[in-house]
Amino acid sequence: MLGLGNIFSGVFGKFFDSIGMGWMTNVLSLTANIMSGNWVAAAKDVFDLVARFSDSDWMNRVASLQPLGEFDFDGCFGTNGVLSEGALGSWISRAARDGDNGFGAFFDAVSLAQDTLRNNTIANAQLQYAQFNTPA
Amino acid sequence: MNGKATKADASSTESGRAAAARERLGISAEEFRAMGRMGAMYYQQGLLDKARTIFEGLVEIDPDSAAAHSALGALHTRTEQFDAALRHLNRAVELAPEQIAPYVNRAEIFIKQGQAEEAVENLKRAIALDPQEKDPAANRARAMALGIAEALKARGVTGQPKDSHN
Numbered sequence: 001m002l003g004l005g006n007i008f009s010g011v012f013g014k015f016f017d018s019i020g021m022g023w024m025t026n027v028l029s030l031t032a033n034i035m036s037g038n039w040v041a042a043a044k045d046v047f048d049l050v051a052r053f054s055d056s057d058w059m060n061r062v063a064s065l066q067p068l069g070e071f072d073f074d075g076c077f078g079t080n081g082v083l084s085e086g087a088l089g090s091w092i093s094r095a096a097r098d099g100d101n102g103f104g105a106f107f108d109a110v111s112l113a114q115d116t117l118r119n120n121t122i123a124n125a126q127l128q129y130a131q132f133n134t135p136a
Numbered sequence: 137m138n139g140k141a142t143k144a145d146a147s148s149t150e151s152g153r154a155a156a157a158r159e160r161l162g163i164s165a166e167e168f169r170a171m172g173r174m175g176a177m178y179y180q181q182g183l184l185d186k187a188r189t190i191f192e193g194l195v196e197i198d199p200d201s202a203a204a205h206s207a208l209g210a211l212h213t214r215t216e217q218f219d220a221a222l223r224h225l226n227r228a229v230e231l232a233p234e235q236i237a238p239y240v241n242r243a244e245i246f247i248k249q250g251q252a253e254e255a256v257e258n259l260k261r262a263i264a265l266d267p268q269e270k271d272p273a274a275n276r277a278r279a280m281a282l283g284i285a286e287a288l289k290a291r292g293v294t295g296q297p298k299d300s301h302n
Contacts, residue, residue, distance in 0.1 A: 071176040
């Protein structure tokens with residue numbers, strides 16, 4: 001019988017490390033709670049679940065971070081013009097005018113978003129400058 | 137019972153007020169999502185304080201946003217603040233039970249806490265929502281299930297009835 005150490009230091013260990021889930025090694029082997037009645041009782045459900053996986057293709061498409069849900073996205077960040085400093089400023093102005101004082105966290109978020117857009121604008125300008133001024 | 141109703145009413149009123157605030161401030165769904173994706177960018181870069189600032193702001197301005205609760209719950213899962221994580225993940229599930237991510241993150245927390253039954257239940261729900269095995273979040277749940285199965289097998293557990301009497 002293979003020990004847990006062997007399994008998680010071999011193929012599976014590499015797999016879990018590659019998808020940012022190295023913590024599985026610690027949780028399932030080092031803390032050794034895998035043999036508690038709790039897990040053993042759940043074993044049938046776990047094996048049933050795994051038995052239904054169709055193949056191993058899914059292993060190439062695993063979220064390497066704790067998934068966010070709807071806000072998750074692939075590729076580069078871009079607001080595509082949806083957010084603008086003007087729009088963000090108007091939210092703050094409206095909130096201030098309406099006397100919405102209970103939204104401190106929201107104000108912090110908008111302030112950070114404004115900084116982000118500003119930095120993004122500067123970075124894009126520098127990129128364009130570099131592109132147009134690179135010797136052929 | 138009366139106490140619960142009163143609390144629920146208060147919470148509902150609070151949510152309604154905040155949702156109305158989001159509309160009053162003129163924040164469209166698209167703009168709200170763009171803010172969320174900005175938070176996601178920071179999250180992916182590991183700038184978790186900035187990501188948290190964005191997600192907390194979104195939860196505050198729209199406490200009925202399942203996406204915002206899911207994102208904040210994921211962040212707290214990543215930073216291992218499990219009580220806060222579960223609070224937001226549970227709310228996300230209440231608001232939108234068809235979201236995969238909150239189940240995956242709840243499963244991770246329960247695995248780390250050794251709560252097998254709860255972990256497996258959440259893994260099942262996440263996996264069932266993605267029968268095509270395409271979704272990276274559901275595949276993360278598959279990876280967790282595989283890891284548990286391999287660990288059990290390595291200890292000679294087969295999942296047959298006799299195992300439960302060992």
